[in-house]
């Protein structure tokens with residue numbers, strides 16, 4: 001097989017440049033896996049890549065297959081790969097323009113892990129970007145039990161994972177999200193606030209998943225000591241407030257740790273919408289709209 005179906009873009013810009021593409025099956029480079037994709041996550045990074053907002057850190061030459069994370073079966077391994085073999089069920093991040101919204105994707109062995117049998121393929125596909133970012137942020141913040149964490153954008157992919165991990169660690173969580181997400185946040189043990197509400201009391205740390213005005217206004221009424229702030233959404237905005245970007249650790253060990261939590265029932269990546277590959281455009285449009293609930297996954301036939 002030399003050609004494959006993918007969904008991506010042929011020019012940087014708006015959604016009008018997206019289409020199904022007939023691309024060559026990629027070659028796994030040294031240290032890479034070629035994965036036959038079963039499921040792929042949908043993330044804000046996908047529209048940001050297409051819009052050209054990631055050209056500095058991720059320069060790609062169109063045509064580009066979208067999809068920054070996948071779960072599937074190892075088809076072939078590149079030179080120097082240890083610990084993976086054809087036939088293994090894996091999940092991981094993708095590299096370069098050979099993204100995961102395709103029949104095959106390139107996955108660096110360094111950012112891949114074996115999929116535990118208890119973890120559904122559609123759950124595994126969304127762990128490398130959102131759940132792992134939530135995990136990385138909480139490791140970075142290292143909050144003791146009883147501390148208070150404010151999560152801005154608590155009802156999205158990263159937010160719902162962060163809320164669960166923080167609550168499990170004994171942290172008091174205040175989550176900012178639109179009202180339709182408040183019952184779910186309350187059921188997870190968080191105090192939910194609508195965007196624009198005044199945040200009262202002491203906040204030890206902030207995990208920002210929205211940035212811009214949402215970040216600035218959430219902090220404006222806070223009293224007490226300034227909180228430690230990390231952001232996955234707005235590196236310039238968080239730096240201006242004395243905070244840091246979320247420090248990502250893109251390793252197989254981190255992925256395996258996140259998958260173990262899912263296998264044990266301690267973390268649910270909250271896949272709310274599983275769509276067939278034919279619906280890639282509408283799936284990305286929902287995420288690009290900025291108000292997704294949990295995660296959307298594409299099933300690749």
Ligand SMILES: NC(=O)c1ccc[n+]([C@@H]2O[C@H](COP(=O)([O-])OP(=O)(O)OC[C@H]3O[C@@H](n4cnc5c(N)ncnc54)[C@H](OP(=O)(O)O)[C@@H]3O)[C@@H](O)[C@H]2O)c1
Pocket residue numbers: 043044045129130133152153154155156157158159176177178181195209210214232233234246248287290291292293294
């Ligand atoms: N650096 C990394 O490696 C990395 C990894 C993952 C994600 N990210 C970035 O982190 C951000 C969040 O990612 P995600 O996957 O969680 O996105 P997502 O699933 O699209 O969720 C974003 C959430 O923010 C909420 N929101 C939108 N405007 C808001 C506002 N003004 N106030 C409060 N909440 C608001 C949205 O819903 P409601 O408005 O309905 O509440 C939505 O639930 C994105 O910018 C993404 O690119 C970075």
